[in-house]
Amino acid sequence: MRWHKRLLAAGAVAAVTLSAAACAGGQVRGAADSTEPAPSAGGAGSAADSTFTYVPNLDVVTDWDPASSYSNEIIAMQNIYESLTRYNPQTKKAEPRLASSWTSSPDGKKWTFTLREGATFHTGKPVDAAAAKASIERTIKEGQGAAYIWSAVKKIEAKDATTLEFTLKYPTPLDLVASAGYAAYVYDTTAASGDLKKWFGEGHDAGSGPYTVESWQKGKETELTLKAYDGYWGGWDGAHYKKLAFRVTPELTTAWQLLQRGEVSFVQRLNSQLFAQAGNTNTVQTAQTPSFQNLLVLFNTADGPLKDVKLRQALQKAIDYDGLVAALKGAGVAASGLVPEGLLGYTQGLTPKQDLAGAEALLKEAGYGPGGKQLELSLTYAQGDSDQELLVTLLSSALDKLNVKLSAKPLQWTTQWDQGKAKDPAKRQDVFVMYWFPDYADAYSWFVNVFHGEDAVQFNLSYLKDAAVDKEIDGLPALTATDQPAAEKAYSGLQEKIINEKAAVAVPYVQTYQRAFAKSVQGYTDNPAYPNVVFAYDLKPGA
Template identity: 80%
Template sequence: MRWHKRLLAAGVVAAVTFSAAACAGGKVRGAEGTPQPGASQGATGGTADTTFVYVPNLDVVTDWDPASSYSNEIIAMENIYESLTRYNPQTKKAEPRLATAWTTSPDGKTWTFTLRPGVKFHTGKPLDAAAAKAAIERTMKIGEGAAYIWGAVDKIQAKDPTTLVFRLKYPSPIDLIASAGYASYIYDTTAASGDLKKWFGEGHDAGSGPYTVDTWQKGRETELTLKSFDGYWGGWNGPHYTKIDFRVTPELATAWQLLQRGEVSFVQRLNPQLFAQAGATDTVRTSQTPSFQNLLALFNTQSGPLKDVRLRQAVQKAIDYDGLVAALKGAGVAASGLVPDGLLGYTPGRTGRQDLPGAEALLKEAGYGPGGKPLNLTLTYAQGDSDQEVLITLLSAALDKLNVKLTAKPLQWTTQWDQGKAKDPAKRQDIFVMYWYPDYADAYSWFVNVFRSAEPVSFNLSYLKDSGIDKEIDRLPALTATDQAAAEKAYADLQTQIIDDRAAVAVPYVQNYQRAYAASVQGYVDNPAYPNVVFVYDLKPGA
């Protein structure tokens, strides 16, 4: 079920903030790491200058199985395993990884991938079309984590050792799906003679990536160590990091001290104050990149006072978008509609602006506002999320001026979600605040999950029911697969309907990644399609 990840990501994002892929569904397993069969010790044995030390703020591994992995271990998995393609947010396209080229039929229902020759799994087995087919089919059969991404696939054919053909039940952008950060990994399904899931759970891997598991010690500060795989198809000529240590450090101040002392290479997250210090430190570099994760304020379109579209539009106009982004001090950037920049469907010019006179006029028209009836609204948000609390503070102050009282309740995610899904509409909130981000680099996730009609209610927490909008949403995968210009227009039109006409949502901001890393690290680029992942092989260790 796809919402395993959502439970934690949407509800405890204060603790997780930039471990956006935290999963509530994965079982935590503990084991001492086991060197992989067929793996080398690395070119240098892991000397300090070729060891990349990554500092996450949460434990790394909850699920070792590449079929069902749906959590923080993505930061390691993307260095161990590879998918057919990798998403480039600059070009908004998938680029070659294990596949070197691909074509699609005009109807978007047949996709043919040419695989990279000469690739080996860490087990020593060659990676060919039959092995890739077996991996994807096992992921589909297990059906956990993000396996739903392959839902359009009818059958997979290994036409010859380097040709993989997907035949689909309906048009879908398989090139994007194959670049997903979850459930798209190609792995050796013959790695274990017995129970493969159990074998993975003991800390083994069967990937084809540049690194393989060296040690795994659950609960230790240095939880996981990866080492270079000598048989990697990309080779090891030139400078590379040959070892990766994942050193779990929950306290941001401690992580910053380790970076200052030169003991670590990369800090996943700093708060705005520490990030400013990092920017003024000669031995440290910083990076800010808008993520693909945005905050949604979903308005109850079906019951309560916000059933009146004028009141929903008034609340949209009351939000101090600029003031909120300024108060976040770099932790968020202005949103432009529902789709973050870097994804097909991003529409410039949709940035919200506070308009209190406009809000007052709409309230007055509905009989509320200064001099009219008092309006009482309820809102739920994630307990302990300081960024969401800034939104609540600013919105409450603005609404007070308009004779609107906002009662905001911080809740644990499961409690908030249960209230939002209550069968009795009278028990539901007027405004539901949560984060959203896609499982693969496609904006479809926002529309099909959050705004398509749904009974029973799942994530459609604005309770929007519009058959015309549903029909337009259902066309998106086929358009994305066959006519991207038409898809861009469809996304723009849908946002006009959902945000402007129906006023089902406001999008206050997009979360901003704030990284700090050693000045000796060369070539780092953040890719928001893979939350918190550092593709270490692409980096060069410097002086």
């Protein structure tokens, strides 16, 4: 089951703020019945004692288990837990985290990680190779969330306290896999005397990161508070935020007002109007960064009228790509193919343009369009997502002129996804709109999840089944690990095939993160490999 995280990708709500519908359940840990408000962003005491207050728009934690966690809680978990490596978007490579160095064999099938010395879990136990091996093996065994990232692993051995060796079934860039935003966490599997999953579910953590859980108050406005872990291997010299609070505020305007008043430190996304206002507010700073998240318009290649490739190509040409990007006012940039810039596989020259004359000619060839019979199509998209709604409005207007009636239905993500996966093909939509971003900084995620043939539909919501495409997709990890120029060429060819030849998808834009945060926050940089995560330890609180 991988739905938690994909809610985050596809079920955006309210001005496309990345969030998932919260899962019920979970007990309260710490000051459960406290009704005290969170400390303000510039709270009393020295700068080192101040609290960094993050404002998400929906519940923070849906799953406390680092093995299966696959949703909103990434914004907290990446501050509580650590992985062997972390992706650096500037160098476009993995860099040390719990592993200080690593090597791979020439064939890409054996990887050896050297763990840093002196790191401990919040339980006090050492982060050694045996503990890292146990956590990754448990994640693989649980088989939930993004556990598939370890699918190449054949065997893990703890050679000594600091040496962790992986033997793979096939070549894979394991340094990138180990930097994944989900399922790559190293944790203490011996933290609970009884049921570990139940223990996690009560709001406990067993990480090695700079922060540990202080209180979790499910349903409260300040849902989660983290405090500094004194034994953190990175140390606490110099100015650091010693607390990290997550204050749930569904309305963007309310979040913006709290930031203006100095009650919170960071708002993860503002709409264009509020973002422009933030740019002219002297107590606030802003950041605008291209993400690794793009919008996919998936066409039903298996059933219904869009089984005809000419009609799919006509729809691709009908989308007003330039008009949509202009209307987003900076919240998105034109896409060039499936792979966003910054990832291996990004290919220039694939940016689509509207071509209504070309669309009309293709419709006529298929017996539709002006002067022919009317084509009727169904489309589903995320309820409350103003950017997707804008796409639908522009597309409906263009199709009206081409004698195509588009019945567009906004749905909650779970409802939309259930319809897309319906066993009866007649109940499925003709066009499925959703966001996608990778689990680790590698383009493979789009291809293996969204366009590889599936017997039971999960995320291949264009229903594309092509043996040749599948074979090329299956070869991508090995090429990435052993021959990157060949991998670049393979990614380019696959995009040409999937977008142009098969016409399974249109990719209108890549989302741009629009952040606003307090002027006092120093050292913030966005890392698109970890959507909406603020690595609070790396920040320096200022006056």
